[in-house]
Amino acid sequence: MIDRCFTFIIWLTAGIVFLAFGWLISEVVVQGVGKLSWSFLTDEPARSGREGGIYPIIVSTLLILGTALVIVIPLGLGSAIWLAEFTKKSSKRVQSTRLILDVLAGVPSIVFGLFGYAFFCGFLDLGFSILSGGLTLACMMLPILIRTTEAGLTAVPNDWRRAGAALGVSRTTLLWQVLLPYASPAITAGLLLSIGRATAETAALIFTSGYVDRMPESLNDSGRALAVHIYDLSMNVVGGDKAAYGSALVLIIMVVIINLSANALSEFWLEKKINRLQ
Amino acid sequence: MSKGLVTGNAYTLGSIEQGEPCCEAVSHFSIRDLAVSYQQETVLSNVSLEVYKGCITALIGPSGCGKSSFLSALNRLSDMVPGAKVSGDIIFEGENIFDTSVDVRTLRTKIGMIFQKPNPFPLSIRKNLELPLKEHGVRNKSEIESKIFDVLHSVGLWNEVKDRLHCSALSLSGGQQQRLCIARALILEPSVLLMDEPCSALDPISSGIVEEMIQRLAGRYTIIIVTHNLAQARRIANYAAFFWMTERVGKLIEFGQCRPLFESPQHSLTAAYVSGEKG
Numbered sequence: 001m002i003d004r005c006f007t008f009i010i011w012l013t014a015g016i017v018f019l020a021f022g023w024l025i026s027e028v029v030v031q032g033v034g035k036l037s038w039s040f041l042t043d044e045p046a047r048s049g050r051e052g053g054i055y056p057i058i059v060s061t062l063l064i065l066g067t068a069l070v071i072v073i074p075l076g077l078g079s080a081i082w083l084a085e086f087t088k089k090s091s092k093r094v095q096s097t098r099l100i101l102d103v104l105a106g107v108p109s110i111v112f113g114l115f116g117y118a119f120f121c122g123f124l125d126l127g128f129s130i131l132s133g134g135l136t137l138a139c140m141m142l143p144i145l146i147r148t149t150e151a152g153l154t155a156v157p158n159d160w161r162r163a164g165a166a167l168g169v170s171r172t173t174l175l176w177q178v179l180l181p182y183a184s185p186a187i188t189a190g191l192l193l194s195i196g197r198a199t200a201e202t203a204a205l206i207f208t209s210g211y212v213d214r215m216p217e218s219l220n221d222s223g224r225a226l227a228v229h230i231y232d233l234s235m236n237v238v239g240g241d242k243a244a245y246g247s248a249l250v251l252i253i254m255v256v257i258i259n260l261s262a263n264a265l266s267e268f269w270l271e272k273k274i275n276r277l278q
Numbered sequence: 279m280s281k282g283l284v285t286g287n288a289y290t291l292g293s294i295e296q297g298e299p300c301c302e303a304v305s306h307f308s309i310r311d312l313a314v315s316y317q318q319e320t321v322l323s324n325v326s327l328e329v330y331k332g333c334i335t336a337l338i339g340p341s342g343c344g345k346s347s348f349l350s351a352l353n354r355l356s357d358m359v360p361g362a363k364v365s366g367d368i369i370f371e372g373e374n375i376f377d378t379s380v381d382v383r384t385l386r387t388k389i390g391m392i393f394q395k396p397n398p399f400p401l402s403i404r405k406n407l408e409l410p411l412k413e414h415g416v417r418n419k420s421e422i423e424s425k426i427f428d429v430l431h432s433v434g435l436w437n438e439v440k441d442r443l444h445c446s447a448l449s450l451s452g453g454q455q456q457r458l459c460i461a462r463a464l465i466l467e468p469s470v471l472l473m474d475e476p477c478s479a480l481d482p483i484s485s486g487i488v489e490e491m492i493q494r495l496a497g498r499y500t501i502i503i504v505t506h507n508l509a510q511a512r513r514i515a516n517y518a519a520f521f522w523m524t525e526r527v528g529k530l531i532e533f534g535q536c537r538p539l540f541e542s543p544q545h546s547l548t549a550a551y552v553s554g555e556k557g
Contacts, residue, residue: 088360159397163459165358166391167410167466168383177409178399274400 028248035246045213045229048237054247056215060130060223061199061254063216064209067134068198072141077187079142080149081175098147105143109197112140113204121208128222133209137201141194148193152186153179181273188266192259199255202227226251306331306470306500307352312366314347314356322347322528325366327519331469334492334501336511336536339521339551344528345504348521349472352502353389354382371469387414390463394475396455398447398462403439406447406458407465414466429461433491453484457491464495471495473503477510489514508552512540520548 043053087094116136126132156179164174180187202225210222211232224232230247233240307329314322322344329335337345347356354375356362368375375385387410398406407426416422426443430436435457439450447458456476463471473492477485492501493514505511511518518540519533532539532548543549550556 090360157397159393159395160399162355162358162393163397163399163462166353166355166386166393167413167462168386169410169413170383173409173413178401182400 025252028245028252031242032245032247032249035242036249040246041250044215045243048232048240050233050237050240050243054226054229054243054250056213057224057226057229057247058250058254060209060216061226061251063130063219063223064133064137064205064225065195065198067131067219068137068141069195071135071138072145072194073191075138076142076145077149080146080153080187083146084150084153085171085175085179101143101147105147108203109140109201110203112136113207115139116204117207127220128208128210128212129220130209130216130223131219133205133223133225134219136204136208137198140201140204141198144194144197145187145190148190149183149187152183152190155186156182177273181270184266184270188262192262195258195262196255199225199251199258200227201225202231206231226254303328303333304331305329306370307502308367308369309352310367310369312348312351312364312368314344314351315363316359317361318363320527322521325530327530327533329500329502330517331500332497333516334496334503334514335517335519336515337502337504337519337521338506338508338511339528339531340523341506342528343521343523345521346474347528349391349474349502349504352470352472353386353391355386355391357382387466388468389470389472390460390466390468392456392460392463392471392473392476395479396452396459398450398455398458400446400448402444403447403450403458404443406462410462410466425465429464432464432495433457433461434487435461451484453480453487456480456484456488460488460491460495464499468499470500470502473501475504475506478506508540508554512536520545520551522547522551 040053041058042055044056045054046052083094083097113136116132116139120126120132120135121128126135160178160182161174164171164178205225205228209225209228211224211228212222213224213229214221216223226247230244230251233244233247237243305328309329310326312322312325313320325344325348337348339345350356350359351364352368352370352375354364356364364376370385370389373380399409401409404426407429408422411422411425416425427436430439435454438454439445439458442449447455450458456479460471460476476492477488480488489510492503495501496514496516503511503515515536517534518536520531520539520543521528522531523529532543532545534544539548540552543552547556
């Protein structure tokens with residue numbers, strides 16, 4: 001009897017979550033699909049975005065994300081490897097680093113926005129630019145990526161480290177040939193999580209990359225990210241709802257494409273490097 | 279294994295044949311006053327013994343008496359353990375392995391190690407063997423191929439895996455994995471094999487196969503094996519070292535040729551342990 005109740009509750013909770021998300025997605029799709037067309041993707045916005053397309057905004061979004069990733073991937077992987085492989089787990093320094101990262105991962109984005117505005121735009125004199133926005137996003141993404149990558153590496157059995165050491169295999173070789181490939185699903189998951197947070201970001205970007213909806217000419221230009229565009233259309237532009245839904249749909253499709261390709265890439269690398277049980 | 283099966287299972291003691299005593303005792307390792315501590319807590323102290331070339335030396339004694347710590351000091355794998363401190367001298371092939379001039383990675387190519395749990399890398403069988411070779415500068419394709427063939431033959435695995443070298447090493451059975459690990463250690467042409475209870479995670483049949491293989495490797499390699507299986511120690515070892523824990527510190531109680539140690543132990547603790555009264 002208690003089992004039945006429990007089973008029912010589990011199904012119910014899953015059902016509620018599924019329905020909520022289904023409703024959310026279908027709302028965006030239903031409202032936005034009418035707006036979706038080739039010209040919507042390739043035209044400049046007109047009349048504050050009510051008409052025209054979102055081409056410059058897609059480009060800005062990708063540039064901001066790309067800038068952030070160029071910084072985040074090497075720094076994040078490096079720090080995670082340091083934390084997982086080159087430090088004593090129990091040392092004070094490591095534990096405090098970990099605590100700081102966990103706190104940072106949970107800090108509201110507006111705080112990062114203010115920091116980016118003060119530090120990148122102001123102190124480093126980068127102004128409202130894609131560069132400032134990308135760097136601010138990088139700060140937000142780093143803690144997430146570092147902690148998930150570290151967790152992934154820590155989950156790799158220690159047996160292989162000892163086996164490698166006993167064979168006189170260097171840590172570098174072992175990392176590249178065994179540990180990192182084995183941990184790559186976790187690393188990819190962390191990367192996608194942080195990309196998700198970045199693409200959804202508005203608060204941090206309004207302050208740093210600005211909201212100019214023209215085509216950016218370089219990384220020093222201001223650029224409007226998709227999430228900022230959606231926010232602007234729905235809050236500040238009367239009659240911008242349709243375009244907002246269209247942009248939201250494009251954003252969702254973009255995230256799905258990034259997800260799928262990142263997973264495929266990691267799977268490809270994993271298959272090439274690692275030979276798991278088939 | 280077949281010898282053991284005559285008188286009972288692998289864990290019963292009886293009139294079991296033992297390995298040949300080594301004809302000439304040439305020292306390979308000289309261990310002097312070895313002590314190991316973790317986080318200032320001594321787990322092993324005052325161990326001095328000789329390990330003879332080409333012989334099988336068995337380390338026996340109850341759990342927690344420092345046998346594995348002793349073993350991992352010999353290839354300096356203890357360096358990896360945070361807070362581990364090793365003191366004393368280990369002279370290996372005329373050189374103290376704790377000298378600053380000793381390159382640990384080269385040392386470990388001369389001293390192979392097999393662990394309790396088989397730990398092949400999650401790579402193909404071939405790559406498991408290639409990885410250490412390439413790491414130590416062997417790039418020639420045909421040389422690699424012939425070495426892979428040789429070591430897989432040595433561990434009796436060639437016929438079982440020759441058609442699936444590209445398959446995952448993790449798809450092998452436990453016993454096969456352990457033999458692959460031994461092959462992986464052998465491919466670097468070490469002179470010593472350290473084995474930390476290599477059969478204890480295996481089923482009796484696989485255990486028997488691995489044990490037989492260890493006996494075949496004796497002579498070509500100096501083998502130091504930790505085992506909880508006294509019958510196995512008796513069957514295969516030429517020398518035996520008995521460790522015991524006194525006041526929570528592991529000590530070497532008795533060391534000598536295997537048969538005398540089992541049949542006429544000098545120390546009462548040894549006698550009690552090998553007869554099964556204590557331990």
